[in-house]
Amino acid sequence: MLYLFYIVFFLILVFGFVILFGAPFLPTLKKQVIPIFELLDLKEGQTLIELGSGDGRILYEAGKRGINAVGYELNPMLVLYSIIRTWKYRQNVTVIWGNYWQKDWPQAEGIFVFLLNRYMLKLNNKIVQRYKTPIKVVSFAFKIPDRKIDAQKHGLFLYRYNQPRK
Ligand SMILES: C[S@@+](CC[C@H](N)C(=O)[O-])C[C@H]1O[C@@H](n2cnc3c(N)ncnc32)[C@H](O)[C@@H]1O
Numbered sequence: 001m002l003y004l005f006y007i008v009f010f011l012i013l014v015f016g017f018v019i020l021f022g023a024p025f026l027p028t029l030k031k032q033v034i035p036i037f038e039l040l041d042l043k044e045g046q047t048l049i050e051l052g053s054g055d056g057r058i059l060y061e062a063g064k065r066g067i068n069a070v071g072y073e074l075n076p077m078l079v080l081y082s083i084i085r086t087w088k089y090r091q092n093v094t095v096i097w098g099n100y101w102q103k104d105w106p107q108a109e110g111i112f113v114f115l116l117n118r119y120m121l122k123l124n125n126k127i128v129q130r131y132k133t134p135i136k137v138v139s140f141a142f143k144i145p146d147r148k149i150d151a152q153k154h155g156l157f158l159y160r161y162n163q164p165r166k
Helices: 002-022 030-040 057-064 076-085 117-130
Strands: 045-052 066-073 093-096 112-113 135-140 152-153 156-160
Touching: 002 135, 030 057, 030 112, 030 135, 030 152, 045 057, 057 076, 057 093, 066 076, 066 152, 076 093, 117 135
Parallel strands: 045 066, 045 112, 066 093, 112 135
Antiparallel strands: 135 156, 152 156
């Protein structure tokens, strides 16, 4: 009985401590996965970053489409799970264990996030500071304050940064 307590305690600790740094684990619904890629409209060989890649469902879909995907995840159990899940696409899918706020984000054409309201401004500032080339950002559920939404569907919001002038 005591070992059950330890297991539950361990799981609460591993899944709970992330709220100090970002959103807790709550996966994007399966029906949202395809619309994410429709909005991002990334081509084979382009790069997608996922901040808080959870169970790897979006990384898997990216790998399937020949998109290079980099996921950052704080929860070691989810990192392990998503590495196994995306193993088939390991040539173009990378899962990095760590806090995405403290990592150097690679050059990319797309970012997917499912954060919390309180991190959206910080996200915007980091993108503006980091990227000087065109990049599309899709956020599930939460909007970037004071930023024009370029498209939306199924609770997903698309933002385009650094668009070339027509
Ligand atoms: C709301 S879930 C979204 C998971 C996945 N993106 C999806 O849409 O299915 C947020 C994820 O981000 C992770 N996370 C939260 N803060 C983080 C941080 N600062 N660095 C890395 N991962 C973080 C959590 O562990 C959790 O798996």
